[in-house]
Amino acid sequence: MDLFEKCSQFKRHIDIEAAGYMPYFRPISENNGPMVKMEGHDVIMAGTNNYLGLSLDxxxxxxxxxxxxxxxxxxxxxxxxxxxxxxxxxxxxxxxxxxxxxxxxxxxxxxxxxxxxxxxxxxxxxxxxxxxxxxxxxxxxxxxxxxxxxxxxxxxxxxxxxxxxxxxxxxxxxxxxxxxxxxxxxxxxxxxxxxxxxxxxxxxxxxxxxxxxxxxxxxxxxxxxxxxxxxxxxxxxxxxxxxxxxxxxxxxxxxxxxxxxxxxxxxxxxxxxxxxxxxxxxxxxxxxxxxxxxxEPERMERLFHIQKSVREGLKALGFNVLDGQVPIVAVILADDVLTFSFWRELMNEGVFVNAVIHPAVPQGMQLLRLSFMSTTEDHHIDTILEKFEVVGKRLGVFKQDTAAGY
Ligand SMILES: Cc1ncc(COP(=O)(O)O)c(C=O)c1O
Missing domain, CATH: 3.40.640.10 (Type I PLP-dependent aspartate aminotransferase-like (Major domain))
Incomplete structure (x- = not known):
């Protein structure tokens, strides 16, 4: 068989892209720290490793x-x-x-x-x-x-x-x-x-x-x-x-x-x-x-505050959130399709997070990974929580809303 045959067979990314659910390789056209421009819209960046916000300092x-x-x-x-x-x-x-x-x-x-x-x-x-x-x-x-x-x-x-x-x-x-x-x-x-x-x-x-x-x-x-x-x-x-x-x-x-x-x-x-x-x-x-x-150690203190507010806020809404103290907040959705759909709906609402599936995490641990920079402001956090609630309800993922729970 021709070496490149497998490349011709590889179509999954095209199907996901065509359905509008591709969470990877999304281009950023403007970077303003906690806000970026993607798909022509201003979006809250809640999926970055620029923890101290210094890349734009x-x-x-x-x-x-x-x-x-x-x-x-x-x-x-x-x-x-x-x-x-x-x-x-x-x-x-x-x-x-x-x-x-x-x-x-x-x-x-x-x-x-x-x-x-x-x-x-x-x-x-x-x-x-x-x-x-x-x-x-x-x-x-x-x-x-x-x-x-x-x-x-x-x-x-x-x-x-x-x-x-x-x-x-x-x-x-x-x-x-x-x-x-x-x-x-x-x-x-x-x-x-x-x-x-x-x-x-x-x-x-x-x-x-x-x-x-x-x-x-x-x-x-x-x-x-x-x-x-x-x-x-x-x-x-x-x-x-x-x-x-x-x-x-x-x-x-x-x-x-x-x-x-x-x-x-x-x-x-x-x-x-x-x-x-x-x-x-x-x-x-x-x-x-x-x-x-x-x-400027206050940048680290701010990060601690941000992750705590987001973690507590998401838990209070009923999401399955892993405990922690660093600005990586993992919301477990445990399903590929749900993870991609949730990611897409959040994007439509103006919030960018990372959609993570196997093999980056074990099967059953598919998650949305939120990560923050110290320049993220309280009003961004409020919006993120509000949008998670809206999308969570729309997709029926809260424990009390689903027969199976998750
Ligand atoms: C734990 C860990 N180690 C190593 C790396 C690789 O670092 P870099 O992306 O700077 O090459 C990463 C990056 O994602 C990471 O998360």
Whole structure:
């Protein structure tokens, strides 16, 4: 059969688009923070990772422009060869300081950062141990490990199940290298990792740990220092990983940890070696964002208030909302069609959220993911709640309205 036959057969997206229910790849024609223009209308943006609202901050934009004026738009090479600017080293020093680690290393995307750490660290006698609901970039990294060293080198434990993690680690040879990788804040549900328990299990088995804190930095901990700091466990996790595409208002990612570990990855990571380095404007945006995060902790306080109001409001209306404390609010609808219909109706009412179905979440956990920026105002929240109520009633999804419940 022709290789491209499957592409000719692939029509699902066309049917969904034709029915008007396609929640993905929706273009934004104007970005004004909490309000954006989509499909020719002003829409409340309640599905963004721009948590601190800094991507539109005039100070961040000016820093990006200045860096572009000085260094141009691109680095035109990888860090190894011609792609290292003073700015890259400056940002790594700033991140080491921000996280209280000996050293940091930046990559061109968060996705590459996870692969970039996992692939060089796992050798033929080691094991990668991964939470079942980890971000896909970790899963892709684990596939490379399987390809290089065999499928049994990757072990997956049930989501946030520390007893199962203990069991998995117990099944591995005592003298083998073990690397537990996990999200700090799970990106779809907003749940936090059970860090104290996880670290205790890791220590028991002599395993090393890496915390992907894409959604924790800027949101949790002292001045946004993230999930480990939130738990008072700054020194208890071996490697911290973060992305710049959320609170840091840019694009890229980083690792922070002991210098010898960072150096080992720096000189052995194909994701770093064979990819062009972060452009100047992106680096300058992160540097300015860190400065603002340190000066304006009120942005984090505002985020906490927003997520609490939305979560409590939706629960009071009768929605099935996951508990949490970060600005990711998951409304479980548990059905693909309902999730897409709800998404479409909300769009018609002027509210954009993320529609999330399997495989991004387990079957039965299809959800609408709301996420907020600190610049979201109270009147936006009121409108979001009002529109959820209107659409919820129209689609009959409240517990009291449905025979089956949900
Ligand atoms: C938990 C987590 N890790 C890694 C990534 C990848 O980061 P980026 O989008 O910056 O490449 C994401 C992004 O969605 C994420 O949510």
């Amino acid at each position: 005039p100070r961040v934009k000016e820093a990006a422009l200045q860096a572009t004026r000085l260094f141009g738009t691109a680095c035109s090479g990888s860090r190894y060869i011609n792609g290292t600017l003073d700015l890259h080293n400056q940002l790594e020093a700033a991140l080491a300081g921000f996280t209280g680690r000996e050293a940091a290393l930046i990559f061109s995307t968060g996705f590459q950062t996870n692969q970039g750490a996992i692939v060089p660290l796992i050798s033929e006698s080691d094991y990668l141990v991964s939470d079942a609901e980890n971000h896909n970039s970790i899963i892709q990294g684990s596939l490379i490990v399987k390809g290089k060293h065999g499928p049994d080198r990757v072990k997956v434990y049930r989501h946030n199940d520390m007893a199962h993690l203990d069991e998995v680690l117990s099944s591995l040879p005592a003298d083998s290298g073990k690397f537990i990788v996990f999200d700090g804040v799970f990106s779809m549900s907003g749940e936090l990792v059970f860090l104290p328990e996880l670290v205790a299990v890791a220590k028991k088995h002599g395993a090393r740990t890496m915390l992907d804190d894409a959604h924790g930095f800027g949101v949790l901990g002292d001045h946004g220092r993230g999930t480990a700091n939130h738990f008072g466990m700054d020194d208890e996790v071996d490697l911290l990983m973060g992305t710049f595409s959320k609170s840091f208002a840019s694009q890229g990612g980083f690792l922070a940890g002991r210098r010898e570990v960072i150096d080992y990855i720096k000189y052995g990571s194909p994701a770093l070696q064979y990819s062009a380095s972060m452009p100047p404007a992106q680096i300058a945006s992160v540097l300015k964002s860190i400065e603002i995060m340190l000066q």
